[in-house]
Amino acid sequence: MREPLAAIDEFPRVRLGHAPTPLDPAPRLGAALGLELWIKRDDCTGLAFGGNKVRQLEFYLGDAQARGADTILTSGAVQSNFVRVAAAGARQLGMDIHVQLEDRVEPADDLYGSSGNVLLDRLLGATLHSFSAGPDETPAAETAADDELDRRAQALAATGRKPYVIHNGVGHPPVGGLGYVVAVGEFLEQARAEGVRFDAVVCASGGGLTHGGILAGMRALGEKAPVHGVCVRRAADEQRVRIAKRATEIGALIGCSETFHPDDVDACDTVLPPGYGKMSKAVGDAISMAARLEALLLDPVYTGKAMAGLVDLVRAGRIAAGSRVLFVHTGGLPAIFSYAAALEPWLAEPSTTRE
Numbered sequence: 001m002r003e004p005l006a007a008i009d010e011f012p013r014v015r016l017g018h019a020p021t022p023l024d025p026a027p028r029l030g031a032a033l034g035l036e037l038w039i040k041r042d043d044c045t046g047l048a049f050g051g052n053k054v055r056q057l058e059f060y061l062g063d064a065q066a067r068g069a070d071t072i073l074t075s076g077a078v079q080s081n082f083v084r085v086a087a088a089g090a091r092q093l094g095m096d097i098h099v100q101l102e103d104r105v106e107p108a109d110d111l112y113g114s115s116g117n118v119l120l121d122r123l124l125g126a127t128l129h130s131f132s133a134g135p136d137e138t139p140a141a142e143t144a145a146d147d148e149l150d151r152r153a154q155a156l157a158a159t160g161r162k163p164y165v166i167h168n169g170v171g172h173p174p175v176g177g178l179g180y181v182v183a184v185g186e187f188l189e190q191a192r193a194e195g196v197r198f199d200a201v202v203c204a205s206g207g208g209l210t211h212g213g214i215l216a217g218m219r220a221l222g223e224k225a226p227v228h229g230v231c232v233r234r235a236a237d238e239q240r241v242r243i244a245k246r247a248t249e250i251g252a253l254i255g256c257s258e259t260f261h262p263d264d265v266d267a268c269d270t271v272l273p274p275g276y277g278k279m280s281k282a283v284g285d286a287i288s289m290a291a292r293l294e295a296l297l298l299d300p301v302y303t304g305k306a307m308a309g310l311v312d313l314v315r316a317g318r319i320a321a322g323s324r325v326l327f328v329h330t331g332g333l334p335a336i337f338s339y340a341a342a343l344e345p346w347l348a349e350p351s352t353t354r355e
């Protein structure tokens, strides 16, 4: 077997992010949870407010650049962080960017469609297209979004552009997941320097390149600790199948022959209801707790859900009290501003006294 991290060097990659991101202790939040808690600060990857998608896009945009592309096309939810970082990365490389925004979430108010990531997409000058995805997170819906992107790319190619499509469907190789193998190498080295070893890792689990990449990376580097993915879009049974496939494929990219089975995947969906991108009391409480105890800002769609999931995992004993846990902060912070109304119950009252 090739050395896993060296194998990554064979893939085209363009540096877009600030790395290594910090590994911070979170003693106050940890004490509240009954854990020794550490945070991998991938909200600090830089580029246009950062987040986990910066690590993934270094590989897609590296490939696009190697192929001489001048226009990037991709698709995502209206408040997609992937789309925002793709737009920023394309601009940094001097490329045009077309984004297809899928109406997956019933908007609670006008802010959802205008603030947060949408505002940033527009500021970056992305060409926006809307796409009717329907509420279901089915593989068929993903394929339909990808097919529509391919049609747009063909139309652009006919006008002399050199388009590059970043697909979301599971039929395409998960090269973005290599970014999370890189991240594992990074945080294991940081942990060694701190003299600690993690008992468990926790992250949000959506498309699955983060969860799958961390799982594949941990096993490739000989770490046996469980990697708990907190489901943000699909029920745990379905997500385990998806992550097993993704982790196997990501491992194969770096020369590991391990096949992951759904039973090898830790997925928790207790905080998924009422569904993708929708607030709940558990998520609001987790966001509020992290903000007030640790000044750690979390978003309602991903990292707030992941923190609420961690609370449940400890409560259920799936993570033992006193464990040393790494929480991967995957970013997503621009979305906070488009969820202002949903966050209202957790906001301190504005001052009513005058000095």
Ligand SMILES: *Cc1c(COP(=O)(O)O)cnc(C)c1O
Pocket: 051, 052, 053, 081, 082, 204, 205, 206, 207, 208, 209, 210, 211, 299, 302, 303, 330, 331, 332, 333
């Ligand atoms: C996309 C996203 C995730 C999920 O990452 P996947 O690799 O798609 O599973 C988690 N957190 C944030 C903030 C994201 O934007």
